Amino acid sequence: MSVRLKFTLSYVGFLMIAGALLLAAVWAFLLRGRSNGLHVPDLSDFRRAFDPSNFGPTVFVPAAILVLGFLLVFGLVGGWILAGRMLVPLTRITDATRMAARGSLSHRIELEGRKDEFRELADAFDGMLARLEAHVAEQQRFAANASHELRTPLAIMQTMLDVARNDPSRQGNEFDERLRVVNARAIDLTEALLLLSRTDRRSFAREDVDLSLIAEEATETLLPLAEKHGVVIETIGDITPTIGSHALLLQLTTNLVHNAIVHNLPENGTVEVRTTVGSQAAVLTVENTGEQLSPHVVSTFTEPFQRGTERVRSDHVGAGLGLAIAESITQAHEGTLSLTPRADGGLRVTVRLPATARLAA
Structure with a gap:
């Protein structure tokens, strides 16, 4: 049963109960003053119901206020309980969203019960969290590998520069060529990383x-x-x-x-x-x-x-x-x-x- 149908049947049920109470109250006023038992009211009863003498402040108003107050309280309490029960899955989804916003991507809703709109939403959200968690983990591994790959050529370059500076009798051509190769590798790697970042953002014209x-x-x-x-x-x-x-x-x-x-x-x-x-x-x-x-x-x-x-x-x-x-x-x-x-x-x-x-x- 879908959530929409559940809400519909729930509120229809409350409307039917409220209507029954209202009809019972009107029935009681229509039959007021009769000596016999319950019977189907006729036209004279309806006329009597709208007779100003029957609507005095000491007769009708207190009873009407009492009945309306009861219906109001009954509707609020019952509607609040029913809506709360209906919206429990949505509360769980909201809590999971807040946890994800705080960086916790390992949490899953795992909503049980029959398949309805809330269940489909929860399953879709769980799938999204799983993909996000996998993507973040992949990006973390990528960043760690990138840092390692960038650190290696730069460290080699620094060491070679230190050796070249402390050795006045060195052959400059050999060191220059090695520096050029290492530096070219670092530049190529940086450009590749930038290109990879650009394609991930999909910021290009088609x-x-x-x-x-x-x-x-x-x-x-x-x-x-x-x-x-x-x-x-x-x-x-x-x-x-x-x-x-x-x-x-x-x-x-x-x-x-x-x-x-x-x-x-x-x-x-x-x-x-x-x-x-x-x-x-x-x-x-x-x-x-x-x-x-x-x-x-x-x-x-x-x-x-x-x-x-x-x-x-x-x-x-x-x-x-x-x-x-x-x-x-x-x-x-x-x-x-x-x-x-x-x-x-x-x-x-x-x-x-x-x-x-x-x-x-």
Whole structure:
């Protein structure tokens, strides 16, 4: 039984009781002065009920005040008790909301009873609290990892600067080059964190874009890196329209292609970048050859700072944020990103983005 129906039946019941009491009081006044027992009043009784002589202050007014006062008290007390019983679930929801506002996200309402509007609201609120708790925990882990990753290159830089300052006979070129590499890593990491924060806030303009052109632009930019690693890139796809930020989608594609290049076979590796029009979606797929990967290891690749210990390491492994940024950009565009290990070794990354009106048609 829904809350709305419960309220309706409750107040109808009270109205029926109040009406019965009122009719009983009127009946008593209508029958006042008759010598016989109870009977159905006729027209003369109604006329007598409105006779001014029957409404004297010493006859009708005290009785009317008494009856109305009783009805008022009865209605207030009964309505207060019924409303309180009906609104107990809402009180629990309010208490849980206050606890969440104070930072306690582990509390759950867990409202029992039949499924009604309050039960649905409580279940939805519990689900929201669970997602918020998981998100906050993830952000805390992210902040801790980010602090650790930022602290390491900065500490190394400080140590190298101290050594360089205390060693007048040093060879400046060697130290300068090492400082440049460490500093570049810190800058890249900071920019990646800022980009990740931007996509989480979803503060970007959306426009019609073509994924196939973005894929071509990304592969052309990374072609020198692919040649250096001995990796062949193949781009396949027709016009694949979607809607979003051109800069962010380019960053997403670049991250995926870069990841496919640096985590590939030592030689004779391949990368395939394919854009297709799926069912109500624009699909970007990046496949690369490489070592055999287990599904468990692949499931961790989108976590920040996870580089994959079983993957081929190189001097271009980055900060471990490439796939995390790609997933964040995908979610900001209301899409999905999935990672699948290839049977022959390597990785397949599939990005599904919402279709534009033209693609849906």
